[in-house]
Amino acid sequence: MVRNSLSKRMCLRMCPQLSEVVHVTEPTSSEKTVAEVGPSNSSEWENLEKEHRIYAYLAHCCTRSDVRVCVNEAISASSTDNYPEESIHNTLESRDRVGRLASYWSSKGNKNPSAPERLIYKLAGDLCIITEIGIQPFQAYFQSGLPIYSADFVRFRLGHPKGSMDTSDYQMDRADNETAHEKFTWTYTSPEFPMAQENCLQKFKLAEPVLCIGGMLLVELLGRVQRQEMDGLFYICVTHVQVWGRPLSPAFGVEILEPEGKFALKVQKYDPKCLEETSAVATTALQRRVLYLGRIFHMLRGHVVEVDYDWDENQDEEQDESDDEVLLG
Incomplete structure (x- = not known):
């Protein structure tokens, strides 16, 4: 399993964005002492073991942790009508009224119904697996006809700041930040989702969970449907x-390697319980593979051997896939 990079291949299957990772690191105290015998004495074997340990732990965290709210901070909006009363910061509040005041973000008005708007957010960590995003348009309950100012479509981008990972350099408390999105590198772009002109939280599920490396989200609101x-x-x-x-933090962190746009994946903290579970599941996968290969070997030699293993008739076809997925639990 170590030599074949099973855990890494499995993580790449789940998160293709990991193909941009050029090296992995872990806390020095986590490095295991390697016996002074055989091939394990080489630095190559130590690196393989470390890589396997890190990716197995990553696979465990990607699948065993609970799905939860991941947005952490509002960074900027491409325009704001009445700042700060209608600031992007209001969109972190789930209610449309706080006390007696309406709570929402509003763009500036535009004669062109095709003019887009952009909202930028910081997620709850530099590494997050994103599954779904929700947008609730605002219904102006204080205007005649109770108009709902939704967009025609919405599109999402995920990425990281250019250069420093410190987003304080990009947070601009002013009404207009039309070019703020250019200060980030967007590594994932979703399809366009149609929005309904309805006053409800509209959920947009990504086709596959996406690993956001860098912890930044861009919401692109495309097309305007309501005239004031x-x-x-x-x-x-x-x-x-x-x-x-x-969110994969605080267990994992990431370092952006400019100007290549590659990444260094860093284990910042191991959970001993998770490591034990990962090791146990990996051992089970190896035992299954050995028993399976032993069965095939004896069949090829024409021997009928009773193997103490309950083999399902469909398991032969599924073995390769299940071994890749076994660490996922």
């Missing part, structure tokens, strides 16, 4: 933005 009666301009207003997934 008093000035004849089109607006987009959002009450709430929500993100669901599996």
Whole structure:
């Protein structure tokens, strides 16, 4: 399993974004003492063991941790109508009213109904598995006709800041940040999802869970459907933005290697219980493979051997796939 990089191959299957990882590190205290015998004495074997340990732990964290809210901080909006009363920071609040005041973000008005808007958020860690994103348009209950200022479509991008991972350099408390999205590298782009002109949290499930390396989310609101009666301009207003997934921090961190745009994956903290579970499952996978190969070997030699193993008739076809997935639990 170590020589064949099973755990790494499995992680790459789950998260293709990991193909940009050029090296992995772990806390020095986690390095295991290697016996002074055989091939394990080589630095190559030590690196293989370390890589296997890290990716097995990553696979465990990606699948065993609970899905929860992942949005952490509002960074900037491409425009804001009345700042700070209608700031992007209001979208972190799930209610459309706080006390007697309406809580929402509003773009500036535009004559062009095709003009887009962009909202940027920091997620709950530099590494997150994102599964679903929710957007709730704002219904102006204080305007005639109770208009809902939704967008036509929404699209999501995930990525990281260019250069430093410190997002304080990019957080700009002002009304207009039309070019803020250019300060980030976006490594994943979703399809466009149609939005309904409805006052509810609309959930957009990604086709596959996506690993966000860098912890940044861009919400692109495409097309305007509601014109404001008093000035004849089109607006987009959002009450709430929500993100669901599996944060991999504080167990894992990432270092952006500029200018290549590659990454270093870092284990910052091991959970001993998770390591024990991962090791036990990996051992089970190896035992299954050995028993399976032994059975095939004896069949090829024409021997009929009773093997103490309960083999399902469909298991032959599924063996290769199940071994790759066994660490997923």
